[in-house]
Amino acid sequence: xxxxKLKKFLAQNPDLIxxxxxxxxxxxxxxxxxxxxxxxxLHCVLKEQAGSVIRFEIQRQxx
Amino acid sequence: xxxxxxxxxxxxFSLIQSKGTLDWAYASFILASTAAAMDKKVELFFSFYGLKxxxxxxxxxxxxxxxxxxxxxxxxxxxxxFRKIDWNQNLPGLVWTLPGMSALATTAFKKQMKAQGQxxxxxxxxxxxxxxxxxxxxxxxxxxxGIGESELIDGIEFAGAPSxxxxxxxxxxxxx
Numbered sequence: 001x002x003x004x005k006l007k008k009f010l011a012q013n014p015d016l017i018x019x020x021x022x023x024x025x026x027x028x029x030x031x032x033x034x035x036x037x038x039x040x041x042l043h044c045v046l047k048e049q050a051g052s053v054i055r056f057e058i059q060r061q062x063x
Numbered sequence: 064x065x066x067x068x069x070x071x072x073x074x075x076f077s078l079i080q081s082k083g084t085l086d087w088a089y090a091s092f093i094l095a096s097t098a099a100a101m102d103k104k105v106e107l108f109f110s111f112y113g114l115k116x117x118x119x120x121x122x123x124x125x126x127x128x129x130x131x132x133x134x135x136x137x138x139x140x141x142x143x144x145f146r147k148i149d150w151n152q153n154l155p156g157l158v159w160t161l162p163g164m165s166a167l168a169t170t171a172f173k174k175q176m177k178a179q180g181q182x183x184x185x186x187x188x189x190x191x192x193x194x195x196x197x198x199x200x201x202x203x204x205x206x207x208x209g210i211g212e213s214e215l216i217d218g219i220e221f222a223g224a225p226s227x228x229x230x231x232x233x234x235x236x237x238x239x
Contacts, residue, residue, distance in 0.1 A: 001093075001180060004190070007100035026180055039101055 002029040003036045006058070010040075019043075019059035025052050033058075075232035077106045083115025085124040085172060085184065086134075091116070092187045099194035107191075108227045110201040114208070117200055117215045121185045125169045129159040136168075139175070192218045199227055 002024045010016075024033065030049070033056055037044035041061050048055040076098040080091050091107065099105045109117055115124060128134050128151050136150040158164070173183070182190065192198065198219040205212070205221065212221060 001096070001182070004096055004100045004194070007194075036101060 002026050003032055006033065006036065007040075010042075010060075017060055017062065019057050021047065022056045022058055024054050024056070027052070027054070029056075030054055074102065075104045075106075077108070077231040079108045079110060080113035080116055081111050083112035083124065085126045085169060087113075088116040088124055088184055089176060089181065089187070092184070092191050093181070095196045096187065096191045096194055099191065099196045104232075105191075105194075105196040106227075106231050107196060107198045108201065108231070109198065109204075110224075111204050114200055114204055114210060114215070116188070117198065117219060119214060119216050121188075124184060125165050126172050127159060127165040128168055129156070129164070139171075139178075188216070192216075201227075 002022070006022060022033070026032075030046075033054075034044050034046070036042075037058060043059040043061055045057045046054070047057050076095070078091055078095065080087070082088075095105050095107055118124075126134075128136060132151065134151050137148065138146050138150070140146075159168075177183075181187065199222050200212075200215055200219055202221050202223045204210070
């Protein structure tokens with residue numbers, strides 16, 4: 001449930017404007033996290049896909 | 064697909080839960096929690112056997128391959144050719160009537176969900192409520208089946224079909 005964990009993290013850190021990294025092992029996240037970010041107006045970049053671990057860099061859009 | 068104008072999606076999601084088995088409870092609560100995380104207004108209406116999903120005691124939520132030809136049953140262990148066998152297709156249906164088969168299937172399913180990173184069903188349900196999913200238990204079913212409100216979890220509402228339709232969006236999904 002990476003999407004829900006990300007949502008909770010964002011809710012717990014409402015003032016966070018810096019980019020942060022998210023590592024997930026769920027392969028479905030490869031599509032789900034960018035889809036979630038597009039819907040939630042978040043900037044999302046796939047940083048690394050090494051083996052079973054996927055790393056994203058996520059940032060709130062300031063505009 | 065994921066990038067296609069997400070803003071056209073409706074911001075409300077409603078689901079009628081009529082099944083009270085562990086697999087369908089997971090299906091609905093996973094969809095509901097995800098929709099809520101994506102800021103949709105989510106309404107779940109529990110009718111007939113779906114009410115089982117709301118019992119405080121979740122031990123009644125089970126699965127059984129009996130009478131379920133749709134269920135895919137594969138071994139999680141063994142060589143590749145072995146793992147590809149669908150035991151539900153290859154064993155006579157009578158096998159699932161043996162004592163302990165439902166318990167075995169339920170345990171296996173729970174393990175499978177855990178391996179997928181899913182929470183136990185009662186925690187997933189609590190998460191849904193925490194995310195703002197509105198759950199309504201069908202009053203008529205409650206009365207028809209002699210279920211007391213105290214048997215169900217806190218934080219839900221009790222209402223009949225008319226109030227459900229009055230408060231929910233026109234887009235409904237039914238889990239038959």
